[in-house]
Amino acid sequence: MSMLAPGPIEPVLVDGQWRASQSPLGSFRAEDPARGEKIGPTFPISSAADIEAALAAGAAVAAELSAAPPAHIADFLDAYADAIDADAAALVVLASAETALAAETRLRKVELPRTSGQLRQAAQAVRSYSWTQPVIDTGAGLRTHRAPLGKPVLVFGPNNFPYAFNAISGSDFASAIAARNPVIAKAHPLHPATSQRLAQLAHDALRRSGLPAAAVQMLYHFDNALGLQLAGDARLGAIGFTGSRAGGLALKAAADKAGVPMYAELSSINPVFLLPRALAERGTALAQEFFASCTMGSGQFCTNPGLVMVPEGATGDAFVTAAQAQFAGDSPRILFSRSGQENVLRAIAALKSAGAQVLSGGSAGEGGGYHIESTLLAIDAPRFLADPLALQTEAFGPVSLIVRTRDVSEMVEIAAVLEGSLTGTIYRAADGSDDTAWSAIAAVLRYKVGRLIANKMPTGVAVSAAMNHGGPFPSTTHPGFTAVGMPAAIHRFSALHSYDGVPEGLLPVELRDGNPEGMQRLIDGRWSDAALTGSA
C-alpha cells in the first residue's frame, strides 16, 4: 500500500460499469511473495464515495434482481463458469504470480475447476429450486419458501483461495447470486489482478444475461474504518466473510448492531486424534499424510491440521520421529505476504512461550520473500491442559503442534477444552479395535466441530450437498450453516417467506398448485414432486 500513486489507477466495478475510483484514499499493487517485490498494475484504495455508490446501486437493483426469472440467474452462473474455464490460462498466470501457489497442481487442476464447478452447482440449485425448500400446508392455507433478501450482500474474500473463495467468484458469491441478491464483492488486496480478471468475466457474462448490470460490483480495498461503517449499514441484507478472527469479529460487531446477519469463517485448528491401533497399523504412512496435509499450499488452509494428539509409547514415538523427519527435510515454504509471515512467527512464539517445544523449523528460514520453515512443535498433555487457549493459537501456515497423551481419557479431556473448529479428525484401526476410544472422544469432539472425519486429513473440502464447511464459534459465527456445498450454502443469503391465504395466481411459482418443473416440495409433511389439485 502507498499514498496515491501518480500513474494510472485501475477502475472499480460500480453500478454496472468499470469506472474511475472516486477520490481514492490511496493505491496499492500486488506483490510476488517469493521475492517480496511489487508486481502488476496499480489499484485504488476506495473512499467512502465508492462504497456509497456501490451500496446505493446494489440497493437500487435488489428488487429487480429478486424478481428475475431463475433461468436468467442460472444462465449467468453457467456462462460465468464457462468463461472461467475458457480463460484458465490467463487466470493461472495472474494468480500464481500474486499468490505463489503452484500453477498446475493447485491452481489449474484443482482450484479453478472447483470454482467453475461450484458456480454450476449453484446454477443447478437455481434451476431445480432446491434451495427454496417449498413447504405447503394445504389444510392451513399456508405456503412458505426461502426467498431473496431484497438487499445487497457484501462479500469479503480471503487471501488463500484466489478463485474458490474469491469474493467475486467463490462460494459466497455463487450462493448470494443464486438467491437473487446483488453482490458487493470486496476482493482481497493480495490478489487484485486475479480478482479484476474474474470480475471482467463476471461483468461480461452478466451483461449478456438480462440481469441488472449492478447486480455484481467489486471494490479492491478500503481501510478498516470504512469497512466497519459499511458492515454496519442496514441497507445490506447480509455479509459473507472469510478471513482473520480479529478482523471478522470487528466487522461482526458492527453488523450485529445494525441487525445485518454476518456469516464469518474465522479460525480453526482442526484437531486430529491418532488412536493407538491405527498408529500401530500404519504409523509411518500417517506421518506422511499429516506432513502433506499440513504443508500443502504452505499450510494456508482454514482446515489445516494444526493440533495432533499422539499417544505416548513406541508407536507414537515412531510417528513423531517420522513426522519430524519429513518436516526437517522440507524447504521453507512461501507465504502470501509479509504480514502473513509475521503472524505465523508470532503464533509460533506464542506456542513456545506457552510451553511447546520446537521439533523442527520455527523460523523464516532462507530464501528471501515471505518464506517460513515448515514447523513441528510438541507438548505433553498436562502442559496443554494447563494453558489450553494459548496452545490453540492458530498459525496460518505449515505449522502444527503435537500433544502427547497418556491414554484415551486424556484425549477426551483435551477434546473438552477445545474451541470450535471446522473439522475434527479421528484415525482408527480398520479392524474396529479403536472404536471404544473413538466413541469416547467423538462424544465430546462432535460438539466442537462442524465435520467429523474418519481416517483422512481435513484439508480436502468437497463441494457437496452433504458438506459442512462450518462449525461452532469461533470457527464460524453460526453453527447451523455451511459456507460450502449447494444448496445449503445458499440458505445463508435467504429469507423465509410465508404466504397466508394468498390465491394461486399471486403466489411465486414454487408455491403454486401446478408443478410442471417437478420441484421437490414438503407437502403436508411429505417430500413430493407432485402437483396439487385444487387444494387452494
Next chain:
Amino acid sequence: MSMLAPGPIEPVLVDGQWRASQSPLGSFRAEDPARGEKIGPTFPISSAADIEAALAAGAAVAAELSAAPPAHIADFLDAYADAIDADAAALVVLASAETALAAETRLRKVELPRTSGQLRQAAQAVRSYSWTQPVIDTGAGLRTHRAPLGKPVLVFGPNNFPYAFNAISGSDFASAIAARNPVIAKAHPLHPATSQRLAQLAHDALRRSGLPAAAVQMLYHFDNALGLQLAGDARLGAIGFTGSRAGGLALKAAADKAGVPMYAELSSINPVFLLPRALAERGTALAQEFFASCTMGSGQFCTNPGLVMVPEGATGDAFVTAAQAQFAGDSPRILFSRSGQENVLRAIAALKSAGAQVLSGGSAGEGGGYHIESTLLAIDAPRFLADPLALQTEAFGPVSLIVRTRDVSEMVEIAAVLEGSLTGTIYRAADGSDDTAWSAIAAVLRYKVGRLIANKMPTGVAVSAAMNHGGPFPSTTHPGFTAVGMPAAIHRFSALHSYDGVPEGLLPVELRDGNPEGMQRLIDGRWSDAALTGSA
C-alpha cells in the same frame, strides 16, 4: 418488586430440584392487572448464585441429553402436553388472575390447547426425525444432519402468552428440548404462579422420562445486569427471546460478543393495506374485522395490526367512520401491567407528536388497574412519509394508526419506508380487480415481512410446518428462521453436523444405510424414505 420479603419465598427449579433461591437479591409478587393489587405467593429475584448453578447444571447434562434416545424426548414432550391438558382448570385460574386474559375464550379454549398441541407437534418432529434433515452424498462419503448444540439454551418468555410462549412451555421451550438441548427458562415476572405450575408439570414429566433432571430448569426473575452477564456466557448454545425491542437488543449485544446465536422476536407493527375494490365490496365488515383483531387480548399481540393504509374517498371514509364507531363504543381494556400502560401512553404521545390525530380513545380511561382506551389514530400519507420512523412507534395495546393514501403509488411509497415486521396484510377484492395494485405493493412489502397475508387480519398464527412467525430486522434478529411451526422452529437450536468417511457403525441412526423408521432423507439430491444398500 420489593426488597427481600420476610415471608416464605418460593423455590427455584435448579439442577433437577426445587430448591431455595441462593442469596436472592429481592422478591416480588404477581399483580391482578384489573385492580393493580398484589396476588399470590412471593417469588425470588435470583442472584448470580442461582444463575451460575443453573448454567453449570445445564452444561453438565448437555452431553447426556444430546445422546438421549429420541423416543425419550418425544415421550417427555407428550407426557408434559397431557399433564397440561389434565391440569387445565388450575392453570386457567392462575393465568387469568395474573394476566386478566379471558379465562374461557382465550386461555382455556385457545391458548392452552395450542400449547399442548405444539408440544405434541414437537414430539412428532422428534419421532419422525424430520427436524434433523439428513443429507447423504453416497459418492463423496459425506453425511450431514441437524443435531443438538451440546450446550444449554436460555429462553426468555414474554408477558403476553402465559402458556404458548412461556419460557417453560412455549415454542422456544419445545423447540430447544426437541433438539435435545437443556433449557434454562427465564419465566416472565408478570405470571410467576402460572410458570411455577407449568414447571412443576414439566419437572414431574421429566422425572418419569429417564432424561436428566437438570434438562429443564427455571428462574423467575433477575435484574438486567445479571441478564446481560448470562446472555454473554459462552457456555450457552443459543438464546430464544420474545419481548421488547430495547431489552432484546441489549441482550443480543451481549450474546453477539460471546458468539452465542440469539433468536429474538422484538417488535412489529404489522401493516395492513386495504385496496379500493375490497373496501367497496365489504368495507363495513372489514372495519369490524380490524377492530376485533386490534382489541383482542387488549391488543397485546406481536401480530397486532398497528398500521392500516386506507384510500382517500368515500369508501375509505366509510371504513374509517365504521372503525371509529367500533373503537368509540368499546370499554377500556386491561393491560398486563403499569409499565405496559405507561408504554402504550408513551407510544400514543409519540405518534401524536409526530402528527397523528386521535380519532378515538388515547388515554387510560376509567376503571382503575392497568386500563387503556382502545385507541384509533389517523394521519395522511405525506405526513407519514415525512417522519416514517416516529410514526412506526409500536404501541403494545389496542392501538392502531390509519394512514390515508391518495393512490396505490402512495401505498407503495409507504411500503418502501416500513421497518421489518412479522406480517403484512393486503385486502383485495374477490373478483381480482385489485390485483394490479396487489402486485405493485406486494413486490415491495414482501421483503419487509415474514408472512404475507391476503384478506385476513394478522393476529391468527397457526402452528404449522408452513408458518413463518419471523421476519426482517427489527421484527426479529434473523430473517431466515421462524419461532412457530414444527419442525422449522427446532432448526434454530440445532447445529449442522457432517460425517466424512465415518463407517456405518459409528454414524448416528439418521445417517446409517438402513432406514427402518422410514425417515425422509435427501439422498444424492432426491428426498427419499428408502434405505441405502451397501453404499458406505
